[in-house]
Amino acid sequence: MSLGNPDLRVIPIDSIRLQEGVTDEKAHMLADNMSKLGEIINPVVVAPLRNKGYVQLDGASRLAALSILGVPWAFVHVVDYKDVFLTTWVHATTMDSSALRRLDDQDTDIRLTEIRQRRIGGEGIEGYNLVATAMFADGDTFGIYSSGGLIKRAKTAGQLIGLYKLKPEQRVDIDDDGINVAIEAARKLGSDGVAVEYANYSQGEVMQVVEAGEILPPGVTKHRLEQRVLMNYPLDRLLNSYLSQRDQDRLLAQTLAGIKFHPYRDRV
Incomplete structure (x- = not known):
């Protein structure tokens, strides 16, 4: 069974608003792990806000870790909030x-x-x-x-x-x-x-x-998705502040070309 075409994007990190807090200990631990791995593990899950920008549903600690590392871009999975189960x-x-x-x-x-x-x-x-x-x-x-x-x-x-x-x-x-x-x-x-x-x-x-x-x-x-994307993304691309939005879109499209996603029901 295919997941279809999930809405994966690279967007400015400052366009995302947190809906939940994070602990410093976890954020710094993730920042260290990302730095060693050279990748962000799985996209941050966001939903569009009515007045522009996005709200984080899952991945607050990952966003905080990216901020600790001085990363200007975030790898995200954009979903419709009405399709997410909240508990x-x-x-x-x-x-x-x-x-x-x-x-x-x-x-x-x-x-x-x-x-x-x-x-x-x-x-x-x-x-x-x-x-x-x-x-x-x-x-x-x-x-x-x-x-x-x-x-x-x-x-x-x-x-x-x-x-x-x-x-x-x-x-x-x-x-x-x-x-x-x-x-x-x-x-x-x-x-x-x-x-x-x-x-x-x-x-x-x-x-x-x-x-x-x-x-x-x-x-x-706890936001639960019926179908979630499991995919890492290179940290060096997210760290590059000289890349434009068009550059980021092109690089992401190249990465996603030919990938077939399979459904993964995750309790976020």
């Missing part, structure tokens, strides 16, 4: 529950509610949006809510991740019984083990965050 991750990590309670005490826009069931259903708190559910290994489960709209919700997710950013973190696929996998992984981390499931964002909400000049914290959104 979330569960983090299996460690966190002091008292730090979670302090977050509630210090910010009047954040509410922390202890609940009996492992996952929150459709119920909520009037005037507040669900940010995440924290399921501790000892059985305690908390719903974390925020008021103040979408941007505050995104920032609260960032504050929550900040409570465990220096501790072991494992992103677990929410599909295929991911909740139970994450809870079991959290139990293995000890008494402070916790599985944190973030509430889903819609595609429209992601775009609102980006258009407001904000970004979501790392590891919250």
Whole structure:
């Protein structure tokens, strides 16, 4: 089965806006790997913005790595956002529950509610949006809510991740019984083990965050493509600031000539 003709491009890196943050450690690690390999591994996945430019859906760390290396161009796979499935991750990590309670005490826009069931259903708190559910290994489960709209919700997710950013973190696929996998992984981390499931964002909400000049914290959104391109591209071409857009288009066309792509369903 052929993938057809995926929309692969080389575009100015400054035409891409991030929708999610990155960790410095991962970005520098990728920059070192790219530099040694001399290639970018797989195109960054982007979607067109309404007012010109692109939004990054997958590959924030790769973009950050390219920026560290001073690369002016990015190798991208352009997709239609409506064809992308958006879901979330569960983090299996460690966190002091008292730090979670302090977050509630210090910010009047954040509410922390202890609940009996492992996952929150459709119920909520009037005037507040669900940010995440924290399921501790000892059985305690908390719903974390925020008021103040979408941007505050995104920032609260960032504050929550900040409570465990220096501790072991494992992103677990929410599909295929991911909740139970994450809870079991959290139990293995000890008494402070916790599985944190973030509430889903819609595609429209992601775009609102980006258009407001904000970004979501790392590891919250998961964009899944039905068909994804796996292909490396030479770093020296992306490093060359003297090449014009026409030059880049010509070089890419030469590289792609005769290549037959095959579908790869990837959980981005």
